[in-house]
Amino acid sequence: YLSTIPQGPPDAILGIAEAFKTCTDTRKVNVCVGAYRDSTGKPWILPSVRKAEERLLSDAAFNKEYAPIAGDPTYVNLALQFAYGKDANLSNIAGVQSLSGTGACRIGGHFLSKFVPKPAGLTKVPIYIPTPTWGNHIAIFQEAGMDVRRYRYYNSKTNRLDYDGLMEDLNNAPEGSVILLHACAHNPTGCDPTHEQWHSISELIHSKSHHVFFDSAYQGFASGDAEADAFALRYFVEQGHNIVLAQSFAKNFGLYGERTGTLSVVCSTPEEREAVLSQLKLIIRPMYSSPPVHGASIVKIVLSDDELTSEYYNNCEEMAHRIRAMREKLVEVLKEVGSTHDWSHVTEQIGMFAFTGMSSDMCDQLTSEYAIYLTRDGRISLAGLNDGNIEYVAKAIHAVTDG
Numbered sequence: 001y002l003s004t005i006p007q008g009p010p011d012a013i014l015g016i017a018e019a020f021k022t023c024t025d026t027r028k029v030n031v032c033v034g035a036y037r038d039s040t041g042k043p044w045i046l047p048s049v050r051k052a053e054e055r056l057l058s059d060a061a062f063n064k065e066y067a068p069i070a071g072d073p074t075y076v077n078l079a080l081q082f083a084y085g086k087d088a089n090l091s092n093i094a095g096v097q098s099l100s101g102t103g104a105c106r107i108g109g110h111f112l113s114k115f116v117p118k119p120a121g122l123t124k125v126p127i128y129i130p131t132p133t134w135g136n137h138i139a140i141f142q143e144a145g146m147d148v149r150r151y152r153y154y155n156s157k158t159n160r161l162d163y164d165g166l167m168e169d170l171n172n173a174p175e176g177s178v179i180l181l182h183a184c185a186h187n188p189t190g191c192d193p194t195h196e197q198w199h200s201i202s203e204l205i206h207s208k209s210h211h212v213f214f215d216s217a218y219q220g221f222a223s224g225d226a227e228a229d230a231f232a233l234r235y236f237v238e239q240g241h242n243i244v245l246a247q248s249f250a251k252n253f254g255l256y257g258e259r260t261g262t263l264s265v266v267c268s269t270p271e272e273r274e275a276v277l278s279q280l281k282l283i284i285r286p287m288y289s290s291p292p293v294h295g296a297s298i299v300k301i302v303l304s305d306d307e308l309t310s311e312y313y314n315n316c317e318e319m320a321h322r323i324r325a326m327r328e329k330l331v332e333v334l335k336e337v338g339s340t341h342d343w344s345h346v347t348e349q350i351g352m353f354a355f356t357g358m359s360s361d362m363c364d365q366l367t368s369e370y371a372i373y374l375t376r377d378g379r380i381s382l383a384g385l386n387d388g389n390i391e392y393v394a395k396a397i398h399a400v401t402d403g
């Protein structure tokens with residue numbers, strides 16, 4: 001049967017990262033994957049993370065035992081406080097450790113697919129995800145057994161949030177649908193609702209009895225302040241939504257390969273929490289038994305030590321700051337090299353990416369003629385830019401957009 005298996009397509013993001021690795025052009029630039037690079041283009045281990053790791057290695061009590069199915073409970077509680085706030089009522093929140101954000105979305109999708117009542121006439125639970133969104137969302141929730149539908153999020157004519165389209169689509173979704181929201185620094189657009197818009201979205205979702213799934217992959221990258229970036233999800237909890245949250249520590253702790261995150265469900269009572277937790281464990285056990293311990297141990301050490309925590313917040317701010325500087329500089333240099341386009345949307349966006357508005361043909365041209373590797377939706381990972389390559393990239397963008 002193996003000879004009948006067709007070749008699958010490469011991944012829209014990680015496939016391009018693979019192509020970058022094999023490219024031999026000395027000019028090559030990687031602005032594809034959302035992974036932080038320092039000002040010399042190198043991956044960065046946060047100093048607070050490095051210190052936590054050193055402590056871990058010198059801890060005589062550290063061992064390689066299995067974690068419980070739901071992960072390390074101390075880590076989970078600290079991670080939930082990081083997301084929901086120090087004073088969050090954890091006795092009502094069912095949280096499990098996850099394989100970063102992807103794993104959290106997958107467990108969450110499975111859970112919702114199994115337990116959310118299907119709106120009348122539907123055979124699967126509908127989940128509405130924004131257009132555009134992180135490409136992997138579509139496959140994750142389909143594989144989890146959900147009916148993946150879309151809501152308008154971004155207007156590519158104005159290069160801004162399509163707030164009216166969003167409200168209309170959420171209003172037209174069957175009552176009791178699941179709505180996926182990016183908690184902050186929307187990927188790929190870098191365009192978030194304002195606080196007032198979040199208020200109205202929350203109200204609308206309440207009035208339609210929809211369920212909310214937050215994906216929080218960039219806490220700390222939107223404003224540079226991880227507390228401020230938790231605004232939307234904390235507001236929704238305050239407003240009484242029983243949200244489900246996928247939390248990733250890949251970007252904000254630089255723990256990409258460690259696969260460190262949580263999936264949590266905000267319940268209304270401790271009894272509900274117990275029941276939900278038991279069901280999450282039943283989903284996890286046949287999937288991968290229990291999560292990896294290393295990354296969770298690092299986050300636990302950082303977040304349980306005041307000094308390391310404050311150093312961590314500075315490290316996170318430093319990353320956000322460098323990215324913001326690259327965002328502004330890119331627009332500046334584009335003007336300097338002669339671009340007459342309006343790039344103001346790029347300056348207004350937040351987070352790790354510039355959503356440029358370039359067409360897939362322009363992106364292909366950047367890759368084939370200039371060895372600049374980016375996703376074909378016109379998204380640039382600003383972390384891949386530095387003083388050594390920004391002018392080259394700006395000139396190439398100018399050539400393909402004004403040519």
Ligand code: LMR
Binds near residue numbers: 032034187
């Ligand atoms: C991205 O959007 O580039 C990151 O979230 C990496 C990934 O897994 O796709």
